[in-house]
Amino acid sequence: MTHIEKNSPPLVENVSRRGLLKGVVASGSLIVATTYLPKRAMAAWATGAGLMPHGTVSDPHVFVAIAKDGIVTIVAHRSEMGTGSKTSLPMVVADEMGADWSRCRVVQAPGDEVKYGNQDTDGSRSLRHFVQPMRQCGAAARLMLEMAAAERWGVDVSSVEAVDHAVVHRDSGRRLGFGDLAEAAAALPTPAPDKIRLKDTNSFRYIGTGSVPIVDLFGITTGTATYGADIRLPGMKYAVIARPPVLGAKVKSFDGSAALKVPGVEKVVEVQGWDWPAKFQPVGGVAVIARNTGVAIKGRDALKITWTDSPHAVYNSDSYREMLLENARKPGKTVRNDGDIDGAMKSAAKTITAEYYIPQSSHAPMEPPVATAWVHDGMCEVWAPVQSPGGTHDDLVKTLGLSYDKVKVNVTLLGGAFGRKSKCDFVLEAALLSKTLNAPVRVQWTREDDIQHDFYHAVAVERIEAALDANNKVIGWRHRNAAPSLFSTFMPDPKMQQPLEYSMGQVDLPFAIENIRCEVCEAPAHSRIGWFRSVRNVPNTFATQSFVAELAHATGRDPKDMLLELIGAPRIVDPRKTTVDLWNYGDPFETYPIDTGRLRGVVELVAEKAGWGRDLPAGHGMGIAVQRSFLSYIATVVEVAIDDKGNISVPRVDTAVDCGFHVNPERITSQIEGAAIMGLGIAKHCEITYKNGVVQQSNFNDYQVVRIDEAPRVTNVYIVPAGWDTPSSGVGEPGTPPFAPALCNAIFAATGKRIRNLPIGDQLAI
Amino acid sequence: MITLSVNGQQHSYDGDPSLPLLWFLRDEAGLPGTKYGCGEALCGACTVHLNGEAVRSCAVQIADAAGKKVVTIEGLDPHGNHPVQRAWRAVNVPQCGFCQAGQIMQAAALLATTPNPTDAQIHTAMAGNICRCGCYQRIESAVRTAATGV
Numbered sequence: 001m002t003h004i005e006k007n008s009p010p011l012v013e014n015v016s017r018r019g020l021l022k023g024v025v026a027s028g029s030l031i032v033a034t035t036y037l038p039k040r041a042m043a044a045w046a047t048g049a050g051l052m053p054h055g056t057v058s059d060p061h062v063f064v065a066i067a068k069d070g071i072v073t074i075v076a077h078r079s080e081m082g083t084g085s086k087t088s089l090p091m092v093v094a095d096e097m098g099a100d101w102s103r104c105r106v107v108q109a110p111g112d113e114v115k116y117g118n119q120d121t122d123g124s125r126s127l128r129h130f131v132q133p134m135r136q137c138g139a140a141a142r143l144m145l146e147m148a149a150a151e152r153w154g155v156d157v158s159s160v161e162a163v164d165h166a167v168v169h170r171d172s173g174r175r176l177g178f179g180d181l182a183e184a185a186a187a188l189p190t191p192a193p194d195k196i197r198l199k200d201t202n203s204f205r206y207i208g209t210g211s212v213p214i215v216d217l218f219g220i221t222t223g224t225a226t227y228g229a230d231i232r233l234p235g236m237k238y239a240v241i242a243r244p245p246v247l248g249a250k251v252k253s254f255d256g257s258a259a260l261k262v263p264g265v266e267k268v269v270e271v272q273g274w275d276w277p278a279k280f281q282p283v284g285g286v287a288v289i290a291r292n293t294g295v296a297i298k299g300r301d302a303l304k305i306t307w308t309d310s311p312h313a314v315y316n317s318d319s320y321r322e323m324l325l326e327n328a329r330k331p332g333k334t335v336r337n338d339g340d341i342d343g344a345m346k347s348a349a350k351t352i353t354a355e356y357y358i359p360q361s362s363h364a365p366m367e368p369p370v371a372t373a374w375v376h377d378g379m380c381e382v383w384a385p386v387q388s389p390g391g392t393h394d395d396l397v398k399t400l401g402l403s404y405d406k407v408k409v410n411v412t413l414l415g416g417a418f419g420r421k422s423k424c425d426f427v428l429e430a431a432l433l434s435k436t437l438n439a440p441v442r443v444q445w446t447r448e449d450d451i452q453h454d455f456y457h458a459v460a461v462e463r464i465e466a467a468l469d470a471n472n473k474v475i476g477w478r479h480r481n482a483a484p485s486l487f488s489t490f491m492p493d494p495k496m497q498q499p500l501e502y503s504m505g506q507v508d509l510p511f512a513i514e515n516i517r518c519e520v521c522e523a524p525a526h527s528r529i530g531w532f533r534s535v536r537n538v539p540n541t542f543a544t545q546s547f548v549a550e551l552a553h554a555t556g557r558d559p560k561d562m563l564l565e566l567i568g569a570p571r572i573v574d575p576r577k578t579t580v581d582l583w584n585y586g587d588p589f590e591t592y593p594i595d596t597g598r599l600r601g602v603v604e605l606v607a608e609k610a611g612w613g614r615d616l617p618a619g620h621g622m623g624i625a626v627q628r629s630f631l632s633y634i635a636t637v638v639e640v641a642i643d644d645k646g647n648i649s650v651p652r653v654d655t656a657v658d659c660g661f662h663v664n665p666e667r668i669t670s671q672i673e674g675a676a677i678m679g680l681g682i683a684k685h686c687e688i689t690y691k692n693g694v695v696q697q698s699n700f701n702d703y704q705v706v707r708i709d710e711a712p713r714v715t716n717v718y719i720v721p722a723g724w725d726t727p728s729s730g731v732g733e734p735g736t737p738p739f740a741p742a743l744c745n746a747i748f749a750a751t752g753k754r755i756r757n758l759p760i761g762d763q764l765a766i
Numbered sequence: 767m768i769t770l771s772v773n774g775q776q777h778s779y780d781g782d783p784s785l786p787l788l789w790f791l792r793d794e795a796g797l798p799g800t801k802y803g804c805g806e807a808l809c810g811a812c813t814v815h816l817n818g819e820a821v822r823s824c825a826v827q828i829a830d831a832a833g834k835k836v837v838t839i840e841g842l843d844p845h846g847n848h849p850v851q852r853a854w855r856a857v858n859v860p861q862c863g864f865c866q867a868g869q870i871m872q873a874a875a876l877l878a879t880t881p882n883p884t885d886a887q888i889h890t891a892m893a894g895n896i897c898r899c900g901c902y903q904r905i906e907s908a909v910r911t912a913a914t915g916v
């Protein structure tokens with residue numbers, strides 16, 4: 001904890017804090033050990049947070065500063081892209097320390113994982129990995145304030161308590177505000193973990209109430225919140241870049257003379273590109289520098305560039321799809337093998353097979369990639385909307401050849417991200433240009449740049465075969481997929497899905513089926529592959545949950561009953577012994593097993609709340625789907641209405657969420673509402689296609705997303721209550737996967753037409 | 767030299783008259799509340815009021831704004847308390863928030879001419895404004911809240 005004179009900027013260094021920080025870094029024990037402490041000490045459950053770069057930090061000297069006027073400043077070290085974690089995690093600190101939220105301020109940390117712990121805001125990990133460290137942080141701050149008060153009064157610390165922004169002596173009723181105690185408390189060392197006591201969960205003032213609006217609400221509604229594109233530095237140059245239309249191509253030659261004639265264009269310069277695969281390094285191209293972004297765009301239109309050939313010019317979506325289908329019809333590499341699938345198929349009374357296609361798609365956050373950089377005097381400072389400020393810092397250090405302390409990454413608000421802004425290529429571009437131009441530079445991606453140079457959600461073919469016995473019991477399940485791997489971004493293309501990918505909805509199948517085989521089939525990458533909200537759960541869940549409804553139809557059963565029958569009795573499903581490297585979202589299986597009791601629970605809850613089986617108007621249908629992803633259990637019922645022209649509308653969505661102990665139910669609800677809309681977009685519209693290696697879409701005219709007039713009319717969200725003994729799990733991503741299969745199951749119920757190929761597009765048009 | 771009024775202040779631009787108004791506002795006038803989302807009048811993130819009417823500032827050349835009154839999100843209300851802004855806060859509309867300035871400007875223009883819009887009128891008026899986070903139900907609810915003052 002830091003004390004600050006007046007309400008000055010809270011991150012100012014002072015001697016005491018610097019001294020304390022040194023101690024923390026030197027010992028190391030306070031930084032990472034907390035997540036591995038046994039239950040009796042601080043951590044209620046073990047997580048994989050310590051395995052992430054730089055683990056977790058829970059030291060109030062790092063996260064909390066109190067001014068003499070009592071204003072408490074709390075550092076948000078995770079990036080804010082719309083999930084609300086910039087509010088929720090500091091709120092946990094405030095609640096635990098007994099602060100009054102109206103007297104708390106939140107500041108965004110720059111990228112510095114050595115100081116703050118892991119900042120990679122991805123994988124639905126912020127609350128999951130940091131609710132415990134932030135409670136510990138708040139509790140430690142509370143104890144320090146209590147110790148300072150007890151010292152002042154000469155009483156035992158056990159006789160005082162922090163309540164409502166003050167410390168009170170129980171016997172005498174004496175009271176000292178946090179501001180009065182700031183200096184003395186900040187001078188104390190961080191208490192040892194075994195001295196810290198967490199609050200009773202019944203005494204939370206904010207956690208679990210959903211009563212705290214996001215900290216940027218006023219700024220957002222008045223246009224004063226700062227996003228990546230809103231940074232303006234003295235002498236700053238505005239740049240846009242023409243990038244190679246085909247992955248792997250480079251600038252062969254260019255003629256910038258016409259661009260330089262556009263009034264306001266100042267320079268045309270080449271931007272360094274890296275050979276593929278290159279992780280997040282830029283693809284290179286030609287930059288136009290101008291007095292403002294609009295002029296730069298006009299200048300870029302006048303560039304004449306010849307690009308080198310690329311082997312990826314062979315990429316055509318139509319023929320690629322045929323290849324994926326062909327590959328998925330042949331045995332692939334077995335990655336899960338339970339029992340004897342071949343025997344089951346042979347002995348089956350009936351087999352059922354379905355093939356599903358899920359296209360490549362683009363994140364298209366409303367704020368396209370953008371970054372401002374200033375490289376000068378051997379230093380680099382950037383301002384950018386990045387999901388991974390620490391990773392961005394590291395990549396800048398490597399790319400520019402600077403030492404760690406010569407780089408600073410300032411994190412703005414992210415205007416949406418969905419996985420795109422985990423990749424800092426746009427920041428590296430700005431830094432390289434700033435170095436070249438010896439001036440501050442803001443690089444703005446146009447929407448066309450964003451849609452044509454994304455790290456895409458990969459295309460997939462999913463083929464599932466089931467073996468049924470004479471009683472229509474499912475005795476065998478073979479699931480093959482063919483989809484290019486995101487690891488092709490980091491290493492020589494493995495040409496098939498890897499453990500991290502196939503563990504999201506394929507091999508983690510929670511069904512009570514004796515014979516299961518999962519295979520991955522060949523699929524070379526021809527574009528930059530990234531991860532998009534809920535990643536491989538989207539295609540895998542679309543396939544598995546559509547297929548359950550297909551099995552129900554084929555055997556004359558209700559889809560919800562079929563789903564529950566396949567899930568089977570409440571138990572722990574442990575596919576680790578039969579799977580090649582099951583990935584459990586980076587967290588211990590013991591903390592987060594595959595619990596079919598909880599899976600059944602959300603199916604039963606959502607079915608009840610949605611009125612599963614109720615009478616529906618003509619042209620309406622209901623569909624259900626469930627998925628455990630990012631360690632949460634989420635089931636969705638979609639009610640669809642199809643008019644006489646085949647137009648789809650969604651009168652109602654019901655979703656049940658079991659995400660363990662949770663902090664901000666209001667933001668969970670908003671995430672699920674948004675996930676339904678994103679899921680609807682994936683189902684209805686989103687598709688990126690290629691011709692000769694070039695993306696065929698360019699903007700929101702041909703890359704359609706959901707608009708207000710087609711959004712679900714009502715989305716009801718039911719959050720399963722959970723105490724501190726149920727580990728927190730993800731929320732940002734897992735709402736998305738069940739939507740598309742629930743929708744398509746509803747369409748089948750309404751029309752008898754089975755959608756196996758996304759997007760739905762005009763497949764239902766009459 | 768092109769002169770125009772932005773949020774009641776006179777501004778001038780000495781460059782290319784075909785420059786989209788959006789880039790003048792953001793990069794020249796220092797009013798970054800108006801957002802770039804598509805550049806083709808497809809997403810509504812850049813919505814401002816031009817003589818009281820909602821327009822996409824990415825599709826308006828600065829020359830066409832000459833002598834006219836532009837209002838951006840920064841100028842909608844001196845204290846940020848326009849009924850639409852208040853309603854947006856009451857309903858906790860935003861997630862990432864990036865599109866919301868455009869949404870608010872569009873909604874404010876709708877309510878200025880249609881004080882009690884039907885659901886269909888709200889959909890028609892707001893369908894040009896994309897929210898990728900998916901806040902649409904709350905946007906609709908907030909427009910209704912702003913209309914009824916509840």
